[in-house]
Amino acid sequence: MTPDEAEREITDLEDSTAARVRRIVADALAGGVDASRLRSLARRLADILRGVVVGAAQLGARIAQALAGLRPRRVVIPPAVLPPVTPPIERVVARAVADLEHRPRRQVAERAADQLADVGQGLVTRAVAAGTEVVARRRPDAEVMWIAERDACLTCQRLSGHIMPPGRRFPASVTYGDKPLKWDKFDGHPPRHPHCRCRIRVVIGDMSAASAALQREARRSVVRGFSxxxxSGAARVRAADRLLRRGAGLPRSVEEYGRAAVAAGRFLRGRQVPAGAGRRPR
Structure with a gap:
């Protein structure tokens, strides 16, 4: 299995879970939107997503073994490491019930569908990371490394390439942005924020070169403006300026481009990652 193949499997599960949640919400609320139907929907979704979370954790474990070159083995995922399913669903439903008093019911249903789909996607991301951690903990020589997308946010870019012992939290205080991102649901592992598609990967042995390469590519993305x-384009320009002032350690042509972008106040070739340059599918 290649990293690209692994990413496709995870992304497909995230997207299919979000789409499935939307269908369930639409079917459950087709006959009308009221408190009773919303609470019944919460119970149904919780039952379904518990199974999805277990499967996502198993997927994370299988991918972790494959990418680390370990012999495939069935991994038992302790329930205690899985992300809790019921609380985030009930929070969304409670808000939706409260909204019924002052919002159109169709608007309440659409908003709940969006938020519950986000919950489903986020649970898959967390569960995949949990399965990865379980594999890492089974080997005394294993660690986990943060992998960010080329157009990830400034906070996730700063985490890319960081290596931590399994069970330790990745720091919440680091960023290339103006200030650290605050998100009370960050538990030290992906997702770092809503809609985050960062991953962690099991690494064994001296991975300093791979870590340095990821950190260098993250700095290149900041200076190049990929996002x-x-x-905010202005926030990206400020980040590039700070990084160049500190010393980005990038090829001269990249740094010259970044300085020109800072002087112009925008990235002259746009912010999209070029085709074939490592952006994950959406």
Missing amino acids: MPGE
């Missing part, structure tokens, strides 16, 4: 359209 999603929804992220």
